[in-house]
Amino acid sequence: MDITFQMVMSQVMLGLNNGVFYAILSLGLAVIFGLLNIVNFAHGALYMLGAYVALLGFTSLGPLIGMPDFHLNYWAALIVAPLVVGALGIVIERTMLRRLYRFDHLYGLLLTFGLALIIQGIFTNFFNVSGDPYDAKPEILNGVVNLGFMMFPKYRLWVIGVSLLVCFGTWYVIERTKLGSYLRAGTENPELVKAFGVNVPLMITLTYGYGVALAAFAGVLAAPIYSVSPVMGSEMIITVFAVVVIGGMGSIMGSIVTGLLLGMVEGFTKVVYAPASSTVIFLIMVLVLLVKPAGLFGKES
Amino acid sequence: MNKYAWVALIIIGLLAPFVVYPVIMMKLLCFALFACAFNLLLGYTGLLSFGHAAFFGGASYITGYLVKNSGLTPELGILGGTLFAAFLGYLVGSLAIRRQGIYFAMVTLALAQIVYFVALKAPFTGGEDGLQGIPRGKLFGLIDLGHVSIVGGSPLGLNLYYFVFVMFCLGFWIIYRTINSPFGQVLKAIRENEPRAVSLGYKVERFKLIAFVISAALAGMAGSMKSLVFQLASLTDVSWHTSGEVVLMTLLGGVGTVLGPLAGAFTVITLQSELSSAGSWITVIIGSIFVICVLLFRRGFIGELGRLLKRSL
Numbered sequence: 001m002d003i004t005f006q007m008v009m010s011q012v013m014l015g016l017n018n019g020v021f022y023a024i025l026s027l028g029l030a031v032i033f034g035l036l037n038i039v040n041f042a043h044g045a046l047y048m049l050g051a052y053v054a055l056l057g058f059t060s061l062g063p064l065i066g067m068p069d070f071h072l073n074y075w076a077a078l079i080v081a082p083l084v085v086g087a088l089g090i091v092i093e094r095t096m097l098r099r100l101y102r103f104d105h106l107y108g109l110l111l112t113f114g115l116a117l118i119i120q121g122i123f124t125n126f127f128n129v130s131g132d133p134y135d136a137k138p139e140i141l142n143g144v145v146n147l148g149f150m151m152f153p154k155y156r157l158w159v160i161g162v163s164l165l166v167c168f169g170t171w172y173v174i175e176r177t178k179l180g181s182y183l184r185a186g187t188e189n190p191e192l193v194k195a196f197g198v199n200v201p202l203m204i205t206l207t208y209g210y211g212v213a214l215a216a217f218a219g220v221l222a223a224p225i226y227s228v229s230p231v232m233g234s235e236m237i238i239t240v241f242a243v244v245v246i247g248g249m250g251s252i253m254g255s256i257v258t259g260l261l262l263g264m265v266e267g268f269t270k271v272v273y274a275p276a277s278s279t280v281i282f283l284i285m286v287l288v289l290l291v292k293p294a295g296l297f298g299k300e301s
Numbered sequence: 302m303n304k305y306a307w308v309a310l311i312i313i314g315l316l317a318p319f320v321v322y323p324v325i326m327m328k329l330l331c332f333a334l335f336a337c338a339f340n341l342l343l344g345y346t347g348l349l350s351f352g353h354a355a356f357f358g359g360a361s362y363i364t365g366y367l368v369k370n371s372g373l374t375p376e377l378g379i380l381g382g383t384l385f386a387a388f389l390g391y392l393v394g395s396l397a398i399r400r401q402g403i404y405f406a407m408v409t410l411a412l413a414q415i416v417y418f419v420a421l422k423a424p425f426t427g428g429e430d431g432l433q434g435i436p437r438g439k440l441f442g443l444i445d446l447g448h449v450s451i452v453g454g455s456p457l458g459l460n461l462y463y464f465v466f467v468m469f470c471l472g473f474w475i476i477y478r479t480i481n482s483p484f485g486q487v488l489k490a491i492r493e494n495e496p497r498a499v500s501l502g503y504k505v506e507r508f509k510l511i512a513f514v515i516s517a518a519l520a521g522m523a524g525s526m527k528s529l530v531f532q533l534a535s536l537t538d539v540s541w542h543t544s545g546e547v548v549l550m551t552l553l554g555g556v557g558t559v560l561g562p563l564a565g566a567f568t569v570i571t572l573q574s575e576l577s578s579a580g581s582w583i584t585v586i587i588g589s590i591f592v593i594c595v596l597l598f599r600r601g602f603i604g605e606l607g608r609l610l611k612r613s614l
Contacts, residue, residue: 039403099596105403106349107595110552113545114591121584238541242411245404275422282415286396289408293399 015267044237050219248298352413386521
């Protein structure tokens with residue numbers, strides 16, 4: 001079989017589509033890790049939860065509140081799901097994570113692992129593991145666009161565009177605004193920032209809330225593409241961990257770029273040697289560990 | 302722990318199959334050994350591996366294949382599985398120790414995922430079905446491990462049980478000796494203060510790697526025995542769920558205690574068999590125990606007990 005330019009480009013574009021999910025999720029992990037020093041294992045589960053908020057808002061919310069004709073539409077879900085999951089994140093941070101900052105960072109990983117099991121277990125109990133379709137894709141995003149080298153689904157193009165906007169918006173806020181400078185200072189030395197009168201505990205709570213809201217946002221974006229299933233998060237999180245190891249969590253831009261690139265590499269592998277596409281990110285991780293153990297954008301400690 | 306306590310534990314182990322259903326007891330011993338091996342890393346070296354299922358499950362596949370398809374005797378099958386796990390441990394360990402702390406956990410998790418993919422796709426692993434109907438075979442070609450003795454009217458697979466029990470004791474003894482050797486003291490020094498251990502002239506990387514290989518090999522031994530007990534090697538054994546379970550067992554019983562992993566494995570296995578009708582709620586329960594354990598008693602059962610009795614158990 002000959003490998004044509006079209007084939008490569010179309011798989012790379014589809015890969016980029018996965019890449020933006022890796023980027024949003026690893027960005028969220030990096031933001032949370034920066035301030036809380038916790039690797040949020042529940043990130044995948046909260047991504048899944050975001051997708052379910054959209055799905056249930058569309059199918060079940062109306063009947064539940066006695067208005068059978070009410071459906072939470074896609075655009076509303078893009079706002080509501082991150083808010084709901086963000087609020088849940090704030091509760092998690094306030095009631096649980098907060099108690100662990102004094103201890104070894106590993107406890108944060110273990111706690112969020114437990115939370116991930118709880119969330120995934122609840123949804124496995126009520127929903128089909130093989131997934132349910134989310135049919136609320138807005139009319140305007142149906143159809144395809146001619147990119148010159150291929151016909152590309154409009155919806156996927158929208159996902160790529162809006163995700164890049166959110167990623168670079170987050171980068172801008174953290175690296176270029178005053179609020180972001182508090183955040184970065186808090187990452188470097190929380191005690192000192194506290195002494196300047198900044199409410200660091202509140203900042204930590206909101207950061208966690210924002211990080212998981214990003215995951216939920218990605219979940220809603222993913223819902224019309226993949227079927228919404230209880231295991232969609234756990235499949236995602238392990239890959240994202242590998243992305244994070246490759247990029248290093250020290251840099252916001254690093255995690256975005258790594259996520260995008262690895263998505264495209266994965267897509268490219270699908271053309272060249274399809275069976276390896278599910279492991280190629282892990283193999284790249286091995287390579288990076290051999291050559292540059294601190295990660296592509298990490299600092300040597 | 303004094304002499305009498307050890308003797309009491311061994312007697313309990315010898316009499317257990319007459320009281321508890323032997324298969325449950327053997328499952329318990331396999332997972333207890335798995336947890337003890339894991340604890341050698343987390344509890345005594347301070348390394349959290351989130352990919353130990355790769356060694357447990359990987360060895361279980363190898364043993365299954367050697368016994369079923371190559372017709373080897375069970376002890377050679379277990380030896381093969383254990384050696385494979387040790388070799389895999391060497392590969393994974395050499396990569397993972399390049400990163401510290403939280404990254405170490407993520408690297409091991411991701412590397413274990415490669416093993417999972419291999420188990421799913423490789424031609425000899427049986428894909429989604431796994432390896433089924435693995436024969437128990439004859440130990441050294443003489444003792445039939447599938448033999449069922451009738452005791453008091455009920456059938457008991459005592460040959461296999463005592464074989465597993467002896468292997469467990471061997472594994473446990475290796476871990477116990479490792480912890481209490483000068484080598485083990487260095488591991489504890491690394492756990493407490495790695496830069497200090499480096500400045501004292503210890504080649505920390507090498508110690509970590511050796512500990513990792515021992516831990517992986519014994520986890521593999523546990524997995525090999527498991528495949529003989531259940532006559533099955535499946536994807537569950539290599540999945541991240543199993544990696545998480547062994548973390549929970551160790552945490553629940555007490556990280557860095559000799560008996561903790563035993564107590565933790567006992568609790569989790571009992572819970573699982575009691576609640577097997579609860580279906581996927583079991584995941585929720587396991588997750589809740591994780592959360593409660595991390596928030597309320599980070600020392601685990603045995604750790605808290607040891608604190609009350611003011612001695613290390």
